Amino acid sequence: MSRVPHQPIAVATELLPAVSAQLEAVGEDLSGPLFGAMGNAPELAHAYFGFGAGVVSRCGIQPGLRELVAMTVLEAIGASNMAARHCQLALTLGEPEHKLRQRHAFRTAPEFSELERAVLSFAQESARDVNVKAQTFAKLATWFTVQEQTALTLLVAYYAGLACIALPLEAEPDFM
Amino acid sequence: MPRVPILSREDLAESDRDIYDDYERVRKVGPSGIHRAIANAPALLRAYMPISNALRFGTKLDPRLRELAIVMVGHVTHSSYEVQAHSRFALKEGVRPEQLQQLSLFESSAVYNTTERAVIRYAAEVSLKGQVSPPTFDALRKAFSDDVIVELALQVGFYNSVVRILGAFGIEAEGPTS
Numbered sequence: 001m002s003r004v005p006h007q008p009i010a011v012a013t014e015l016l017p018a019v020s021a022q023l024e025a026v027g028e029d030l031s032g033p034l035f036g037a038m039g040n041a042p043e044l045a046h047a048y049f050g051f052g053a054g055v056v057s058r059c060g061i062q063p064g065l066r067e068l069v070a071m072t073v074l075e076a077i078g079a080s081n082m083a084a085r086h087c088q089l090a091l092t093l094g095e096p097e098h099k100l101r102q103r104h105a106f107r108t109a110p111e112f113s114e115l116e117r118a119v120l121s122f123a124q125e126s127a128r129d130v131n132v133k134a135q136t137f138a139k140l141a142t143w144f145t146v147q148e149q150t151a152l153t154l155l156v157a158y159y160a161g162l163a164c165i166a167l168p169l170e171a172e173p174d175f176m
Numbered sequence: 177m178p179r180v181p182i183l184s185r186e187d188l189a190e191s192d193r194d195i196y197d198d199y200e201r202v203r204k205v206g207p208s209g210i211h212r213a214i215a216n217a218p219a220l221l222r223a224y225m226p227i228s229n230a231l232r233f234g235t236k237l238d239p240r241l242r243e244l245a246i247v248m249v250g251h252v253t254h255s256s257y258e259v260q261a262h263s264r265f266a267l268k269e270g271v272r273p274e275q276l277q278q279l280s281l282f283e284s285s286a287v288y289n290t291t292e293r294a295v296i297r298y299a300a301e302v303s304l305k306g307q308v309s310p311p312t313f314d315a316l317r318k319a320f321s322d323d324v325i326v327e328l329a330l331q332v333g334f335y336n337s338v339v340r341i342l343g344a345f346g347i348e349a350e351g352p353t354s
Contacts, residue, residue: 003313004322040326043234047227048330054223077306122344130253131343137179146180150217153344154224161337165329167307168298 002171006036009045034082034162037171052158059155060148064095065116068103069123069152070159076127079163081172115143119152126156179346183215192218195225202229208261210338213345231334235327237320239269241295245328246335247271248299251279255339256349291319295328302332303339 038045059066067090074083087100102109106120118139125132140149166172181187185196195218199207207215211228214221235242243266250258263276275292278285282296294315301308316325342348 004326038326038330040323041235041330044227044230044327044330047230048334051223051227054220058217058219058223079306126340126344129343130255130339132346134179134346137344137346147217150180150214151220153341154214154217154220156344157337157340160340161333161335163306163333164302164336165333168302168313168332169326169329 002033002037003169004037004040004171006033007039007042009035009039009042009049032173033171034166034169034173037169038165052162055151055154055158058151060144060151061119061155063093064090065119066155067093067095068100068106068116068120069155071100071103072106072120072123073127073156073159074163076124077160077163077167079167079172081174082163082166085173118143122152123156126153127160177346178209178213179344180213180216182209182212184212188215188218195221199225202233209257209347209350210342210345213347214341227334231331235331236324237327237331240266240271241292241328242331243269243271244275244292245295245299245332247276248279248282248296249303249332249335249339252300252303253336253339253343255342257342257347258335258339260349290315294319298328299332303336 035045038048056066059069061069067086070086071083071090074080074086090100091097096111099109099111102111103120106112106117112120122132122136122140125136137149140152144152185193188196192215195215196207199211211221211225214224231242243262246262247259247266249255250262266276267273272287274287278287279296282288282293282300288296294312297312298308298316301312316328320328
């Protein structure tokens with residue numbers, strides 16, 4: 001049970017498809033605990049949805065890796081239920097189950113490519129330590145343009161911020 | 177030294193320059209370093225600015241408390257840029273200089289009242305641990321209605337995103353922080 005009451009949010013028509021798609025994909029809807037809690041400040045929640053929809057849809061990495069990034073960030077901050085939802089989504093997007101089980105060993109497990117290792121190292125370090133070492137960020141440049149590095153940075157930051165909203169409000173979704 | 181280019185208006189495609197124009201219209205100053213870095217992905221700067229502006233201009237939360245919370249996020253995450261930029265905003269909003277100087281001692285220092293201490297404690301705990309203890313949340317309940325608590329939660333959450341953007345891009349304070 002969240003620490004604040006749930007309030008329904010009216011999402012602007014132009015954002016509804018993107019927001020609904022994100023929520024439905026992880027078994028949520030607009031009355032779910034996180035979005036219901038954020039509904040106490042509907043204008044802010046609306047703007048936050050716009051930010052999230054933009055970041056998730058334009059992050060420039062393939063959807064399976066995007067979900068691995070989300071899981072890595074959320075787990076690093078302690079949002080295990082949210083991470084579990086993204087794990088479900090990764091499965092539906094075609095990521096192999098054995099690979100997802102190996103995600104905590106991404107630095108050495110053979111299921112992960114060098115590109116994935118660079119991305120997940122960056123995501124984990126950013127989530128856990130906030131300030132990222134120069135060499136960690138520099139590795140991204142091997143595979144990504146500056147625009148893509150920027151988009152990936154915002155994706156990681158978005159999920160870190162989302163965890164920092166959901167956890168203190170006790171508004172994580174229930175474990176599936 | 178920033179790890180991504182810090183873009184001027186002229187660096188942007190003509191079709192994206194309206195983002196900087198809107199920024200100046202709303203904020204009365206030019207885009208700051210973090211926004212000029214995010215401009216490397218213009219579509220994402222477009223997605224970022226509405227929530228950034230809404231948190232700055234569209235909340236019921238006392239702006240002094242907002243800025244104390246943001247400076248504390250920067251303080252505990254060692255984000256020199258965040259501390260420097262928002263210390264300036266804090267002073268403009270009426271935060272006293274000694275309140276910025278004694279943030280490390282907020283639990284015991286006499287320069288804070290009960291509500292300020294509750295807000296600072298919330299910002300510190302979220303930024304350090306991701307979550308907050310029941311007494312910390314209960315202190316907010318005594319001071320604020322649910323909508324203002326959620327505003328504070330969104331402020332602190334969003335600025336935990338901001339410090340990670342700064343920490344990835346290597347954007348640091350431009351001068352001495354005090």
